[in-house]
Amino acid sequence: MAKMGSSQKFTVAVVQMACEPDPRSNLERAVARIREAAARGARLICLPELFRTRYFCQREDASFFDLAEPVPGPTTQALGKIAKEAGAVVVAPIFERRTAGVYHNSAAVLDATGELAGLYRKMHIPDDPAYYEKFYFTPGDLGFQTFKTRVGDIGTLICWDQWYPEGARLMALRGAQILLYPTAIGWHPHEKQAYGAAQLDAWRTIQRAHAIANGVYVAVANRLGFEAMANSTPGIEFWGSSFIADPFGVVVAQASAEQEEILLAEVDPARIENVRRNWPFLRDRRVDAYGGIDQRFLDMTPQSRA
Numbered sequence: 034m035a036k037m038g039s040s041q042k043f044t045v046a047v048v049q050m051a052c053e054p055d056p057r058s059n060l061e062r063a064v065a066r067i068r069e070a071a072a073r074g075a076r077l078i079c080l081p082e083l084f085r086t087r088y089f090c091q092r093e094d095a096s097f098f099d100l101a102e103p104v105p106g107p108t109t110q111a112l113g114k115i116a117k118e119a120g121a122v123v124v125a126p127i128f129e130r131r132t133a134g135v136y137h138n139s140a141a142v143l144d145a146t147g148e149l150a151g152l153y154r155k156m157h158i159p160d161d162p163a164y165y166e167k168f169y170f171t172p173g174d175l176g177f178q179t180f181k182t183r184v185g186d187i188g189t190l191i192c193w194d195q196w197y198p199e200g201a202r203l204m205a206l207r208g209a210q211i212l213l214y215p216t217a218i219g220w221h222p223h224e225k226q227a228y229g230a231a232q233l234d235a236w237r238t239i240q241r242a243h244a245i246a247n248g249v250y251v252a253v254a255n256r257l258g259f260e261a262m263a264n265s266t267p268g269i270e271f272w273g274s275s276f277i278a279d280p281f282g283v284v285v286a287q288a289s290a291e292q293e294e295i296l297l298a299e300v301d302p303a304r305i306e307n308v309r310r311n312w313p314f315l316r317d318r319r320v321d322a323y324g325g326i327d328q329r330f331l332d333m334t335p336q337s338r339a
Contacts (some may be wrong), residue, residue: 046075051258071119101130117147151180205247219271241282
């Protein structure tokens with residue numbers, strides 16, 4: 034396991050915001066919230082997934098590829114300037130244009146110097162009703178990295194990655210003190226009454242489990258509000274409910290489902306140390322016995338065992 038990069042406390046902030054149709058307006062609003070979070074003491078600030086636009090993946094439309102941009106590009110340039118001005122690390126989700134026909138759902142990590150500390154490309158790409166991301170995004174090819182920043186070693190994943198323990202584990206093993214999850218998740222209107230409470234609870238539970246299993250902080254920045262694509266889709270009610278959990282899964286900051294908010298919490302490496310000493314899950318892992326974890330499915334029929 035990698036040695037963690039800092040023993041100093043710092044404040045993390047997650048920005049919960051509604052996203053408007055105009056990308057420029059969303060960028061301006063994000064800049065204002067970064068400045069506000071920094072003024073309140075935040076030194077690591079995370080924005081929601083694809084914050085510059087409405088969630089366009091509700092339908093398949095090739096014209097939306099025009100929204101993509103390179104990295105480095107306009108968003109990293111603008112937010113890098115603000116990161117330097119604020120003296121804070123910024124996690125900036127981006128619809129990345131790598132080349133014609135190759136696009137990623139990405140998160141740029143901008144250090145407090147304003148420089149690009151690293152780039153994460155979403156690894157798990159969903160394809161569900163109103164979440165047609167496989168049409169838009171090539172699966173990430175940079176792996177589950179940890180980024181060294183002024184506040185310490187951090188890991189970032191994106192939305193659908195939230196449900197998979199493997200990525201969280203690998204980032205923790207590479208020294209991440211905190212996992213940040215920019216997110217755009219919500220309810221289909223016709224499902225909310227029957228399934229909404231259970232879906233939201235499962236979402237919170239799985240991410241708190243990543244914190245517990247790995248002894249790291251977890252910070253989740255979701256968007257909120259109802260979005261439909263020009264009335265051509267049923268729309269999604271994004272459920273907000275952003276939160277920050279400590280290394281034993283204790284929710285130390287929780288947003289509502291109704292309003293824009295900036296959540297702040299202290300990240301204390303001593304808390305990580307204490308939890309891991311008393312709950313030594315990493316010590317007791319049977320790394321000699323996990324053969325097969327890299328397989329899609331282990332077929333245990335007689336023929337497969339022959």
